[in-house]
Amino acid sequence: MGRRLIVILASFAVVASCVWAQDLALKGGTILTITDGTIENGTLVIQNGKITAVGKNVKIPSGIKVIDVTGKYIMPGVIDSHSHIALTDVNEATDPVTPQIWMWEALEPGSDSIRKTLAGGVTTVKTMHGSANVIGGVNVTIKLKYDRPVEELIIPGVRQQLKMALGENPKRVYGSKQRTPSTRMGNAYVARKAFIEAKEYKAKWDKYEKDKASGKKDLTPPKKDLRMETLKMVLEKKLSIDCHTYRADEIVWIINFCKEFNIDLLQLSHCIDGYKVADVMAEAGIFYGGWVDWWGFKEEAYDGCPYGMQIMHDAGVKMVINSDSPVEGRYLFRVAAKVLKYTDIPENEVLKMITLNSAKSLELGDRIGSLKKGKDGDIAVFDKHPLDTTTKCLMTIIEGEIFFDYTKESVTVSSKGEQHRFPSSDSHFDSIEASRAPSHKSDKGGSR
Numbered sequence: 219m220g221r222r223l224i225v226i227l228a229s230f231a232v233v234a235s236c237v238w239a240q241d242l243a244l245k246g247g248t249i250l251t252i253t254d255g256t257i258e259n260g261t262l263v264i265q266n267g268k269i270t271a272v273g274k275n276v277k278i279p280s281g282i283k284v285i286d287v288t289g290k291y292i293m294p295g296v297i298d299s300h301s302h303i304a305l306t307d308v309n310e311a312t313d314p315v316t317p318q319i320w321m322w323e324a325l326e327p328g329s330d331s332i333r334k335t336l337a338g339g340v341t342t343v344k345t346m347h348g349s350a351n352v353i354g355g356v357n358v359t360i361k362l363k364y365d366r367p368v369e370e371l372i373i374p375g376v377r378q379q380l381k382m383a384l385g386e387n388p389k390r391v392y393g394s395k396q397r398t399p400s401t402r403m404g405n406a407y408v409a410r411k412a413f414i415e416a417k418e419y420k421a422k423w424d425k426y427e428k429d430k431a432s433g434k435k436d437l438t439p440p441k442k443d444l445r446m447e448t449l450k451m452v453l454e455k456k457l458s459i460d461c462h463t464y465r466a467d468e469i470v471w472i473i474n475f476c477k478e479f480n481i482d483l484l485q486l487s488h489c490i491d492g493y494k495v496a497d498v499m500a501e502a503g504i505f506y507g508g509w510v511d512w513w514g515f516k517e518e519a520y521d522g523c524p525y526g527m528q529i530m531h532d533a534g535v536k537m538v539i540n541s542d543s544p545v546e547g548r549y550l551f552r553v554a555a556k557v558l559k560y561t562d563i564p565e566n567e568v569l570k571m572i573t574l575n576s577a578k579s580l581e582l583g584d585r586i587g588s589l590k591k592g593k594d595g596d597i598a599v600f601d602k603h604p605l606d607t608t609t610k611c612l613m614t615i616i617e618g619e620i621f622f623d624y625t626k627e628s629v630t631v632s633s634k635g636e637q638h639r640f641p642s643s644d645s646h647f648d649s650i651e652a653s654r655a656p657s658h659k660s661d662k663g664g665s666r
Contacts, residue, residue, distance in 0.1 A: 240618030241265045243278045244597065246288030250604070252566065252574050252588040262292060264595030267617030272589050290612060291603055293569065294588055295341025295596035297576035298547050299507050300460070300487045300540035302346055303331035304362075304371075309348035310355060314392055314399060315412045317380060317448035319355030321347055325368050331544050332364045336622040338548030339598025339611040342373070344580055349383035349462040350391045352399060352408040356380050356448060357460060359580050361596070361616050377581055379484060380452055382409065383462035384472060385518050406471065413479045416449030423450065458482040458581075460507070464518040466491035473502045485538065485579050490519050493526025496533035505579040506530055507538040510556040528561040538579050539571040551598075555605040565605055 242264045249260040249272060261276040262269065271277075278284060302308050306324045310316045325345075335343070341362055347355035357379045360371040384405050393400030399408050422440040429437055451457045461472045463486055476483040485507040486492065492499055492506050499506060513522020531537055539554050541547035550572045557568045570587075577587025586594050595618040602609035614622035 240267065240595075240620075241279075241282045242595070242615065242618045242620075243282050243284045244287050244292055244599065245278070245284055246286050247290045247292045247599065248603075249589060250291060250293040250566075250569065251590065252294055252569060253590060254588075259288075260292070262589060262597070264597075264615075264618035267595050267619075269589060269591055269593050269595050272591060285613075287599055287612075291600045291609075292589070293339070293598050293600070293604055294573045294586065295598050295614065295616065296339045296550050296572050297580070297587060298335070298340055298343040298540050298550060298572075299485060299505075299538050299576045299579045300346060300542050301335075301343040301544075301547055302348065302542070303335055303343060303544050303547060304329045304345050304360065308346075309350040311348075311350035311391055314351050314388055314397075314408050315353045315445065316347075316351050316355055317353050317412075317452075318444035319347060320358070321345060321355050322358040322368065322372055325358065325360070325371060327363070327368055327371055328365045332362050333622075334544075335547045336362050336364065336614045337611060337624075337627070339551060339600065339604070339614050339622075340547060341596040341598070341614060341616050341621075342577075342580075342582070342586055343547070344379065344460070346460070347381040349381070349387040351381075352383060352388045352405050353412055353449075354381035354383060356457060359582070362614075362621065363616060363619075364621055373582070377456065377458055379458045379460040379580075380448065381462070382459055382472070384468045385462070385464050386516060387462070402468070406475075409475065412445075413449060413453075413481075416446050416453055417479070419443060419446040420450045420453050452481050453479065455482055458484045460485045460487055462487045464488055464490045466494040469495050470498055473498065473504065484581070487540070487542065488519075490522040492535065493523060493529040494521075496526075496530045496535050499530070500534040503536070505536045505538050505575065507540050507579060509542075510539060510553055510560070524556070524560040527557055528563060531561070531563050531567070536575055536578070537567075537571050538575045540576070551600070551604040551609070551611070552607065555607055558605060568605065 244262045246259055249257040249262060257274055260274050263271040263276060263278060304326055305321060306326050310319045344357050344359045346357040359373050359376050361373060363370050388405055389399050389401055399405045426437060426439050459476060459481060463469055463472055469486060469489060469491060483504050485505040487507045489506050489508045490513060511524040513519050539550060541550060546553060554568050554572050557563055574583060574587035577583045586596050597615040598611055599613040600609045601612055612624040613620060
C-alpha cells in the first residue's frame with residue numbers, strides 16, 4: 219500500500235506541476251504578509267503559480283495580467299485544517315478500526331461545497347474521515363481547484379494524517395450496536411490493540427526485508443493486510459495523526475498514547491478542554507485545532523470557554539481555527555475575528571490561526587500560509603480588513619489562477635459591471651452593515 223501511494227502521489231505531482239499555473243499581479247492593495255508586516259499600496263506578482271515578488275515598489279514584468287486592488291486587502295489564502303467538504307462519503311462506520319480507508323478515493327471535485335468555500339477566501343483544506351471510529355481513515359489535503367481532475371486537487375509531497383477519535387462518538391456508534399467500544403475504556407483498548415498488532419505486523423515485514431536484503435533464499439513474504447499496512451506507515455512516520463477529542467483527560471491520554479507508540483500526533487481537533495491542560499499541550503508541541511465559541515451542544519462540550527483561547531495562547535500552544543462544517547468553512551475569517559472579542563491576542567497572531575499556523579499543522583508552512591517570495595500564489599482579496607465584521611471576500615486565487623471572483627459570481631453585482639472593477643466598500647450594502655458595527659481600525663489595534 220505504501221509503495222502504491224507513493225506512485226500515485228508522484229503522478230499527481232507531475233500533473234499538478236504542469237498545468238494551470240498562472241501569471242498574475244495584484245497592484246495597489248494593503249498586503250498582510252503574516253510574517254513580514256503590512257505593506258500599504260503594495261504589489262504582489264505571481265509567475266508559474268509561485269509568488270516571485272511582494273513589496274511596495276515592485277516592477278511588474280511585461281505581459282502579466284494586472285488587477286488593480288487599490289483600497290482592498292490582500293492576504294494568504296485561508297486554510298481549513300479540519301473539513302469534510304468535497305467528499306461523497308465521510309464515515310465508514312462498519313468497524314471501529316478502518317485505517318485501510320483513504321479519503322482521496324471519495325473526493326468529489328465538482329462538489330458545490332468547494333465553490334461555497336472558495337467564496338470565503340479558502341484555498342486549502344484537509345478534508346477528513348468522520349469521528350465514528352476510534353481509528354478512522356486517512357485524511358487528504360487538497361487545494362480547492364473546483365471541478366478539476368482529482369489529481370490536480372491533491373497536494374503532492376505532503377505527509378497525510380490518519381484520523382482518530384475518542385470520547386462520545388465512537389462509544390455511541392458501536393455501543394448502540396452492542397459492540398466494543400461502548401465506553402471510554404473500550405476506546406482506549408481498541409486503539410492500543412490495533413497498534414500492538416501493527417507493531418507485530420511491522421516486525422514480521424522488517425525481518426522479511428532484512429533477510430531478503432542479506433541474500434537469503436526461498437523466503438515467503440508475510441501476508442498483506444491493508445489495515446495493518448496503514449498503521450505500519452504511521453509507525454514508520456510516513457503518516458501522522460489528527461485526533462478528535464474534547465475532554466482534558468482524553469487530551470492527556472492521547473498525547474501519552476502517541477508517546478508510547480512513538481507516533482506523530484500533529485493536531486487535536488475540537489479540543490474543547492484544551493485550556494485546562496494548556497501547559498501539557500504546549501510542551502507536547504501539538505496544534506490546537508478547534509472553534510472559538512462552540513460549546514454546550516453535547517456533554518463533553520459543556521466546559522468550552524472562548525476565553526480559553528487566551529490561556530492557550532499565553533501558554534505557548536500552537537493555535538489553529540478550523541470549521542468541521544460545510545457552512546462555517548467559508549466564514550473562517552469571521553470566526554477568527556471573534557477571537558478579538560474574547561482576548562487580547564494581537565491581530566496578526568489571530569490571522570495566523572487561519573493561515574500560517576494552519577499550514578504548519580499540515581506540514582506545509584514552507585509552501586503556503588504567508589505571502590513570501592517562493593511560496594504558492596494562493597491569495598484571498600477582501601474589500602476591508604479580513605477581521606472587520608463587515609468585510610467580504612472579493613477574490614480567491616490558487617497558484618495564480620482565479621477560482622472565485624465576486625464580480626462574476628455574486629447576485630448583488632450587475633452582470634454588466636466591468637470585470638475586476640470591485641464594488642466600493644461604501645456601497646449601499648456596506649453602509650447598512652457599517653451602521654451595525656464599527657469598522658475595523660487596523661492601524662490602532664482594531665475595534666474589539
